Amino acid sequence: MDQQFIQIVNGKLITPSGIVDSGSITIRDGVIIDIGRTGNAAPGATIIDAEGNYVSPGFVDIHVHGGGGYDFMDGHELAFLKIAETHARFGTTAMLPTTLTSGREELLHSLHIYEEANRKNKTGAQFIGMHLEGPYFAMNQRGAQDPLYIRDPDPDEYREVLAASSSIRRWSAAPELPGALAFGDYLCSKGVLPAIAHTEAIFEDAEKAFHHGYSLITHLYSAMLGVTRKNAFRYAGVIESAYLIDEMDVEIIADGVHLPAPLLKLVHKIKGAGRTALITDAMRAAGTNVTESVLGNISSGLNVIVEDGVAKLPDRSSFAGSVATADRLVRNMMQLAGVSLMESIQMMSATPARIMGLQERKGTLRVGMDADIILFDEDIDVKKTFVNGALVFDAADQ
Template sequence: MKPNLYSIVNGKILTPRRCIPNGSVQVENGVITGVHERSFCAPGSTEIDAGGHYIAPGFIDIHVHGGGGADFMDAIDEAFRTVAATHLRHGTTAMTPTTLTAGKDELAETLTVCQRAMAGNTGGVRFLGMHLEGPYFALNQRGAQDPRFIRNPDPEEYQSLIDRFSGVLSRWSAAPELPGALDFARYAVSKGILISLAHTDALYDDIVNGFDHGYTLATHLYSAMNGVTRRGTFRYAGAVEAAFLIPEMDVEIIADGIHLPPPLLQLVYKMKGPDRIALVTDAMRGAGLPEGTSILGSLRHGISVIVEDGVAKMPDRSGFAGSVATMDRLVRTMVHQANIPLIDAVKMASSTPARIMGATQLGTLVEGKRADIVLFDDDIQIKLVMVDGQVLIDTL
């Protein structure tokens, strides 16, 4: 039997449209070469018996800061490997490493390490380029972001980072109402970078204008943005309503059941549908560890937080300070708490984020795509993880 030829048999295959109840998937040299509606083991292949579990595309997390006690902004190779290994165990096969607000030098240092990681050992997980969350934010909507580093878009700064880290910097979140934010978006989009609105005080008209200039994704919808706002005697639609009303706008949600409780998860699903929603962990370094004290951001410049009740909180418990979720937990929450169909929950964790990030070879179990595959049981507990046709996690 050839080690680079696998047949995953006796499983329930999740496609974007349906579940194949007793199917099989063939993999050769890291590529899916067949999806069958029967349990079929290709001659000469290594058989993997799914044992009736679900066979799904690997999860894709397009907004994640850390896990396993490490944060990407620690800016060391080991931190990148630790975060990747932590989330791999929970079904994440591709991710977009994410920063917090910081000075230009610290951002450049983190991007440099990401560049090195993308070219070398990522612990098995694919890095889809780096996501800069900030520092161009509305101070009033900073959340747990460090106010010392929040500033308006600086052309010298962002043009330098974008040009220097072409191919590494893939996404940037900013507030579209800030002075210079539209010029920033135009420049970034011209260089192939995805721009998303975040930590914003913008109202509906600002968001529509921002969308027209490239702000096509809403970062952690509901968090650090306005809904309906009253000013004097008048009410105004906010960023949340704009995201709902612009049909082509994509949204990401922290579906841990805490940042957004089940009724809001159901509302977002009803308003946007699974083809426009990406599930994201927004996980900080405490993900995958016991609850207790932790640090949000880098070890050098981060802030102390408390992890309890399944979420990170500010020390005075006045607000959230990031998530400790993993992608399997998000899918589980959508299915078991928000009553969303499993096929759609998996789509929001795989094919939709793949489409948003332009990762056309990922996100679905289709012949010719890369063999990033997860197996899980009815409780969405991960049993096997395959990346590029290599089995990296196996608890079958």
């Protein structure tokens, strides 16, 4: 196949203005150059028949730890490349590799490996930068994060980390910790998005943090407070803050386990598709059939079990990351929450792209956009995945 000049025909195109039946989309040099109706031939193009399947913008996963038996904390290039290939099979075309709470040297090593793997990644979802999750968290809201490494923001440390890599795009932290607001300011000055996570903040903390750049809430409902009491008085938590601050973006793990159907419906009802990003938060067991796995580095991470469609600590006291893939998230929003296909796709593509400042390149099918395109059927079963116009997955070859 000539991957430089392609025309996809006979598809149901999911565009910002609606679904175009019997549509065609033309790609040259990795960019969408035309969207129209089947019958408008592109002479010289390689023709791909969508066979009536949906033609959608690729999924953008801005919080993912692993998949296919690998974790980004494994410390080698193969892990990065295999995770990218695994999630491409399920429609992800762009992703933010995400770290876990760790020591400084391990974190710096992960950033170095990212740079090397990014240059070699030709057969999976595109890397669009790194997401650092921790280590600046509230100990009581650590979830499955290793308590050994949890600490308050350290200016010497985070300045060194940010100086070491230009690939960091977001950093999740607890905004109530000493120094966390100055940390947010510094991230913003470097073009990095601060996000609220693993936190015991109340509304007043979250509102203040929002004005210091914390405009995204990491995995809403997980590892944070709702309404709480202090000295008999009730306080709104970060969960209520997400709803009260209109401009606050949220991400949710829509695997149907971390958030059951009523909460999926509530988030969509209040925040809407334009402010809600779907994330997998997937660990290494995603895309596999294992019942036991490891969260984090394969040699030093936490042993977990996989059951009920989710990873758990062995004592079942906490979830330990999801095993979801992006297609499952879209399917759940439709089947469990009753959200339309258009809005479900928006939450898995356009909204996360906008949150990360990539809305002019990714997340929608428009002329001039990167040709990150997937084909799937009525069950959101992915048939083909294109990343920057290159076919990286074809179900017919499996």
